[in-house]
Amino acid sequence: xxxxxxxxxxxxxxxxxxxxxxxxxxxxxxxxxxxxxxxxxxxxxxxxxxxxxxxxxxxxxxxxxxxxxxxxxxxxxxxxxxxxxxxxxxxxxxxxxxxxxxxxxxxxxxxxxxxxxxxxxxxxxxxxxxxxxxxxxxxxxxxxxxxxxxxxxxxxxxxxxxxxxxxxxxxxxx
Amino acid sequence: xxxxxxxxxxxxxxxxxxxxxxxxxxxxxxxxxxxxxxxxxxxxxxxxxxxxxxxxxxxxxxxxxxxxxxxxxxxxxxxxxxxxxxxxxxxxxxxxxxxxxxxxxxxxxxxxxxxxxxxxxxxxxxxxxxxxxxxxxxxxxxxxxxxxxxxxxxxxxxxxxxxxxxxxxxxxxxxxxxxxxxxxxxxxxxxxxxxxxxxxxxxxxxxxxxxxxxxxxxxxxxxx
Numbered sequence: 001x002x003x004x005x006x007x008x009x010x011x012x013x014x015x016x017x018x019x020x021x022x023x024x025x026x027x028x029x030x031x032x033x034x035x036x037x038x039x040x041x042x043x044x045x046x047x048x049x050x051x052x053x054x055x056x057x058x059x060x061x062x063x064x065x066x067x068x069x070x071x072x073x074x075x076x077x078x079x080x081x082x083x084x085x086x087x088x089x090x091x092x093x094x095x096x097x098x099x100x101x102x103x104x105x106x107x108x109x110x111x112x113x114x115x116x117x118x119x120x121x122x123x124x125x126x127x128x129x130x131x132x133x134x135x136x137x138x139x140x141x142x143x144x145x146x147x148x149x150x151x152x153x154x155x156x157x158x159x160x161x162x163x164x165x166x167x168x169x170x171x172x173x174x
Numbered sequence: 175x176x177x178x179x180x181x182x183x184x185x186x187x188x189x190x191x192x193x194x195x196x197x198x199x200x201x202x203x204x205x206x207x208x209x210x211x212x213x214x215x216x217x218x219x220x221x222x223x224x225x226x227x228x229x230x231x232x233x234x235x236x237x238x239x240x241x242x243x244x245x246x247x248x249x250x251x252x253x254x255x256x257x258x259x260x261x262x263x264x265x266x267x268x269x270x271x272x273x274x275x276x277x278x279x280x281x282x283x284x285x286x287x288x289x290x291x292x293x294x295x296x297x298x299x300x301x302x303x304x305x306x307x308x309x310x311x312x313x314x315x316x317x318x319x320x321x322x323x324x325x326x327x328x329x330x331x332x333x334x335x336x337x338x339x340x341x342x343x344x345x346x347x348x349x350x351x352x353x354x355x356x357x358x359x360x361x362x363x364x365x366x367x368x369x370x371x372x373x374x375x376x377x378x379x380x381x382x383x384x385x386x387x388x389x390x391x392x393x394x395x396x397x398x
Contacts, residue, residue: 022214024199025206025214026202026203026204027196027199027202029202030196031196043206046210047210047213047316048316069193070192073192110183112180112181112184113185113188116184127181127188128185131181132185163177
């Protein structure tokens with residue numbers, strides 16, 4: 001018996017994860033810092049995001065670079081938002097809105113895409129993970145560190161809000 | 175186009191916009207703290223403990239042979255100097271402890287042990303039962319493990335320690351000699367190894383905590 005415990009037990013996974021983490025940690029930090037506004041909190045968010053990614057690395061294996069980048073950005077935002085919200089609750093601030101993160105400048109004819117960008121972070125994430133990355137709600141629950149039922153509810157709520165936003169923008173039947 | 179198709183198209187467009195608004199990774203320069211770099215290194219490390227505990231001497235010898243690939247001449251043999259009842263063989267990058275104690279003292283009944291003190295944030299995660307002992311893994315919220323392993327059947331067993339980049343110190347646990355292994359490169363978990371008072375039980379604790387915490391855990395071992 002070997003006392004041998006690995007977070008990533010495949011040497012190839014270890015190597016590719018290490019390379020990926022070192023390539024994108026700065027970008028993840030930038031994204032997280034836009035939300036939490038402090039270096040230490042941003043590092044914590046990146047660290048937690050990378051742990052979550054390592055635990056679910058099988059869902060990323062073999063994905064193209066743009067998808068990996070997008071996934072890591074989403075993970076960093078998710079954990080930064082959690083840290084932000086935890087601190088907000090602790091300090092019992094009132095009147096603060098949800099963290100907005102990066103402000104996106106865009107030109108697009110796709111009104112629904114505009115609505116997605118205006119969604120609160122947690123809803124935008126679930127929409128992107130489900131409808132862009134193609135993850136199941138069970139996988140999204142693992143990625144976001146929530147229960148599957150919460151993931152399902154979050155997805156339902158996101159679609160409901162999205163629909164309401166979109167209908168305000170433009171009359172359209174889904 | 176139905177809503178699901180619209181959503182898929184819109185999500186791809188939203189993702190494109192998000193990515194185009196972000197800087198290139200190479201432009202994102204931040205000097206991460208040493209703590210962060212340590213945590214990152216831990217995610218990709220190969221072994222979280224330098225100790226490999228072999229069930230059978232023959233298997234241990236074969237493993238050692240494979241590990242040293244002919245380069246591991248025995249540098250020294252240190253009979254009984256580290257743990258009572260054990261002979262230490264020092265290879266270039268490995269240390270092998272061979273149990274030569276009095277196996278007739280082996281207890282008829284198996285005894286079980288537990289840690290009565292854990293660092294903050296750690297909880298029992300998994301327990302692996304063995305014929306002559308048990309491995310209990312505790313984890314914190316970052317999934318960092320602490321491993322507590324003990325075995326009572328020591329006859330015909332060896333202990334292998336990957337001693338490359340390890341600092342080895344003799345310390346005391348409840349008045350007993352114990353071996354503390356601390357990594358120089360921070361890529362392996364510090365580990366403490368010691369024997370029970372009657373020399374019949376071998377204890378091993380590994381975890382990414384300071385040596386002081388390891389010793390405190392070792393001193394908190396109690397029979398169930």
